C-alpha cells in the first residue's frame with residue numbers, strides 16, 4: 510500500500526509539481542518529466558509496458574491545467590497539450606518523484 514502525499518501543489522512559475530510526503534520529504538518534479546511518464550494506456554502499452562509516447566512531442570513549457578484527486582489513491586492531471594487521461598497513483602508518484610527529492 511503506497512503512502513498518500515500530505516500535499517500536492519502545482520508551482521507553475523517554477524514549472525514543477527511539489528509533493529510533500531508523510532514525514533516531510535519534499536519532491537519537486539518538473540512538469541515535463543511528469544507528462545513524459547504519464548502512465549495511461551495511450552502513453553504506455555498495457556500489454557507490453559512499452560512507452561508509446563514520444564518524449565520529443567511533449568512541449569517544453571507544458572503545464573497542468575487541472576488536477577483532481579481520484580478516490581484516495583491517485584491524482585488525475587489534465588495537461589496544456591490537451592492530454593487528460595493520466596491517472597498518477599500514489600505508487601506512480603512515489604517512483605516518479607524519488608529522483609527529485611530536495612533537502613530544502
Ligand SMILES: [Zn+2]
Nearest residue numbers: 547549552595
Ligand atoms: Zn497518457
